[in-house]
Amino acid sequence: MSKRKRAESKSSIGGLKEDENKLLDLIRSKEGMGATTFEMKLETKIVPALITRSIASLKKNHLIKEVPNINNKGIKHFLAVEFAPCKELTGGDWYNDGTLNIEKIEDLKGICVAILDSAKDRVVTFEILSTYFEKTKDKLTREQVKQILKNLVLDNVIMEVTSNGLGEFSSTRIGQVCYKLTGRKSDNGKARAGAFASVPCGACPHIALCSPDGVISPTTCDYFQKWLDF
Template identity: 40%
Template sequence: MNAKRKRPDTISDSVTEQERIVHEVIRSKQDMGISQQDIKREINLHSNLIAKCIKSLVSKNLIKEVKNIHSRRQKHYMSAEFEPSNEITGGAWYVEGSLDKEYINVLKEQCWRKIYGLKVATLEGIADAIKRSNVSQIELSKQQVEEIVKALVLDNEVMEVRSTGTGEFASIPVGKACYKCAGKRGYGGEPKLGALASIPCGVCPQISRCTPDGIISPITCEYYKKWLEF
């Protein structure tokens, strides 16, 4: 829950009884918000009256309309003192409810360059390099950096490997997951990949445990299925 300012003590003096009821339902959802249809399911008021109450509450700055990436056709409302949860906004990858593909591509390019420059990089190393580069106006969490790097792995531009603790892995603890570029490329170009790296198996960190009848199997692998369909 992200309360941004104190709830007004005089709210009951500025709204009608119906508006108070609608506001209480909306406020009870905190940073998740609620649609007009769902408000209707929770209280015994006519749809037209609920719509009128919502319009009035918005004009009084007691509630606000928010974007919900899971239900774009329905308007969602939230009490004014809350900020939307990442669960409904999509977090850093979404702007006004739409996936920010340009921003994601910039970060993918920067992550690839940092990995290429470091030769072998851990998530922590990549995240630190991105932070120092100031490419992002907001500070990315380790999880967000991992999402970008995993996307590069699925694109066959980066491969995940395990440190052996020797050679190029000398500064990385044995067994720790780290990342290497799958090939060279020019700015905005495509990576040069070998035949094995062109399929998901070539960059899969679990390939040594993959067997036809095992828990990890090409039969049940979603990435392998998508590659075959492609």
């Protein structure tokens, strides 16, 4: 009795089928981003049922892993085991198990503000702040420090200024990026309230539904009632 011939569709690597091979190549080519089943379907033209079976087999053989997408938990990305998931999937340095570490960010922001506050009228260079965080237990990279500072600029708490070497910049090089607190000059640095934002209508989510004789009107408005309740 002659030995039965091995099927031609099987490949030499770990005894994988041709479809599985094709999928593994695609997944490897996508590196840290991995591939979704939708992309597999589109790029390999393999029928969905076979894709599901091949994925299960690749997973069983420990050749790929499944990583959820931070933006959409329903979409699964398949990565080759040798690659770590990229920033787009995990959310980046500030995410822990798919959740933004707000507490840590706020703490770091607080430290930056304290450093700038202690500098009084002087500006603080980016290098000083970056060196400070390199020495702490968090050991932030320059990029991370930049992100924290940019966030504080967006909060309108600090401002980024470029040194011209004069006055408050006398101890810095011309063109060096520096930071200082925005602090309003009058009113002891209190944030600007805004004339419209100070009126109940400025904060009202129903302003589009409000009219003089409507269901929501200034004479029956609860927000006005609260505002005028002395």
